[in-house]
Amino acid sequence: MKANQLSLTFSSISENVGITRLLIASVGAQLDLSLNDIEELKVAVSEAVSNAIIHGYKNNPDHIVYLNLDIAKDTLKIVVKDEGCGISNVEQAMQPAYSTDPERMGLGFVFMQSFMDELQVESTLEVGTTVTMIKHLKQTPISSH
Amino acid sequence: MDDSEINSTDINLGGMVLKLEKKIERLTLLLRLDGELDMHTASMVRQAIDIEIEKRGIRTVILNFQNVRFVDSSGLGVILGRYKKLLPMGGKLKITNAPPHIYKIMELSGLPKIINFYMDEAHAYEEGRGA
Numbered sequence: 113m114k115a116n117q118l119s120l121t122f123s124s125i126s127e128n129v130g131i132t133r134l135l136i137a138s139v140g141a142q143l144d145l146s147l148n149d150i151e152e153l154k155v156a157v158s159e160a161v162s163n164a165i166i167h168g169y170k171n172n173p174d175h176i177v178y179l180n181l182d183i184a185k186d187t188l189k190i191v192v193k194d195e196g197c198g199i200s201n202v203e204q205a206m207q208p209a210y211s212t213d214p215e216r217m218g219l220g221f222v223f224m225q226s227f228m229d230e231l232q233v234e235s236t237l238e239v240g241t242t243v244t245m246i247k248h249l250k251q252t253p254i255s256s257h
Numbered sequence: 258m259d260d261s262e263i264n265s266t267d268i269n270l271g272g273m274v275l276k277l278e279k280k281i282e283r284l285t286l287l288l289r290l291d292g293e294l295d296m297h298t299a300s301m302v303r304q305a306i307d308i309e310i311e312k313r314g315i316r317t318v319i320l321n322f323q324n325v326r327f328v329d330s331s332g333l334g335v336i337l338g339r340y341k342k343l344l345p346m347g348g349k350l351k352i353t354n355a356p357p358h359i360y361k362i363m364e365l366s367g368l369p370k371i372i373n374f375y376m377d378e379a380h381a382y383e384e385g386r387g388a
Contacts, residue, residue: 129295130293130297158331162331
């Protein structure tokens with residue numbers, strides 16, 4: 113797989129969540145991932161970006177979310193970064209069913225964890241949150257056709 | 258004719274669209290969703306359902322997911338929220354025609370443990386009728 117990098121910088125508005133899904137789906141297709149893998153990547157990215165907008169920026173549309181994709185030989189690294197309020201207790205926030213809003217299921221991190229091979233969350237109060245997700249790419253055998 | 262109506266509401270004219278088709282029959286609201294259900298479209302679905310619960314006294318909500326192409330935790334949150342709202346009123350929320358990849362996400366969330374799924378609208382209407 114050719115090394116490749118993509119960055120998307122966008123306003124913290126909900127319309128953009130769908131655009132990030134389009135981007136990851138296109139990259140997934142280019143990497144020859146299965147439709148199932150692509151669906152899972154879409155959910156993971158959607159959760160990370162939604163978290164940045166809803167929790168990091170508290171739905172304030174005047175901020176910027178950063179999405180970086182780093183494709184190496186055998187890994188796809190997805191980094192979603194916000195410069196929002198940060199998470200006071202990352203461990204607690206990552207628990208299933210933990211949510212600050214009763215209308216939400218608290219499943220964002222659960223989905224990210226289920227669908228990615230690695231998940232790392234770094235957060236500092238009033239500085240922001242960076243979510244790093246890694247998907248291991250299977251080496252395609254040369255005679256796969 | 259008087260107590261049933263069909264209308265369509267377009268949600269967001271951007272790239273990621275969710276279309277809603279509403280059908281009301283007595284105290285049952287049928288909502289056919291077409292598109293992607295995420296944080297952007299969830300609030301519109303919430304409003305579409307809540308207004309019927311509050312204004313018309315709707316007590317059964319049937320959500321047809323046949324044409325839903327994407328759902329994440331924000332989308333699941335709006336479903337769970339409507340379920341929680343209807344429960345103390347003695348109401349019900351039912352889901353029909355969930356495509357396999359959508360059902361998989363719902364299953365991971367535990368939603369099928371509390372909400373009934375049906376293969377189609379007819380089965381959802383049938384269950385509980387006359388009870």
